[in-house]
Amino acid sequence: MLLMEIAHPTGSLDNCDRDQLSGAFLDLFLGAPGYTEEILRRVRPTTHIAFRELQGWRSGDGPPREGTAPPMLVTVTLPQAWQEESAAFLIGLVRTAVRRLDDDRGWVRPRGSLWIKVEGVPDGSIGLDGRPATASDVLAFLTEETRAARENGTAAPVPEGRLPDPVCGMTVADGKGALVVEYRGERLGFCSRVCRDTYVGEHPGAVV
Incomplete structure (x- = not known):
């Protein structure tokens, strides 16, 4: 569950701009390494992007200047339990998506004109x-769907050098800083503390 709302001055973005911005974010978010098709089938329809035009936009310096990137206030909403761990990642994705639009339009974005809030x-x-x-x-x-595929043996094989996240079905790189648990002789990796803590709570014998 993720909702991204992008507020901007009325008329500062056209439909092509909005399509490009939302498409860039979705490509970055849904194209992250490790997703399986099972998890994507659930993540895609629960990820929403909407735009809101605000009239009479002013800052302390007055109305937005022509020829520069329009100011944006971006709010990303997700469950509170995921907020702290996901905030920096999501802010980075939004920043990159906005930068792609700015570069394509030849806009020079003034500092302080892009604010991102993760709620x-x-x-x-x-x-x-x-x-x-x-x-x-x-x-x-x-x-x-991911758990069902793992339980019935139809989950896709895990690529070499990666570990399966048994909660969400993603695969994660097995290296320094990886979130890893040992359970019944199997080494498991986790994409987030949320997935790891969920698994450990369901499997008392798991060793972090």
């Missing part, structure tokens, strides 16, 4: 299919 929604205030849910409920929904 977390507390457990119980998330409405999954219209019902109160927690971050764990969202994770279970996103990984349902």
Whole structure:
């Protein structure tokens, strides 16, 4: 579950700009290494991007100047339990997507004209299919197909040098800084602390 809302001055972005910006972010987000098709089938429809035009935009320096990149306020919303770990990653993706648009349009972006806010929604205030849910409920929904594939033996083989994340189905590089757990003689990797802690909570014998 991820919602990105991009606020900008009225008329400063056209439909092509919006398509390019949202497409760049989706390419970066959904194209991250390690995703399986099972997880992508759940992540794609739960990732949303919307634009909001604001009239009469002013800063302390007055209205936006022509010929420069329009100011943007970007809000990314996700479960609060994922906020701290995901914030820097998501801010970087948004910054890169905006930079691609600026470069394509030949815009010079003034410093201080792009602000990105990552907001977390507390457990119980998330409405999954219209019902109160927690971050764990969202994770279970996103990984349902992946877990089923792993349990019935139809999961894709793990590439050499990578480890399977048994929670979300991603594969992660086995190297320095990797989040790793040993369980029943198997070495498992995790894309995030959320996935690792979920697995350890479900498998008391797992060794971090």
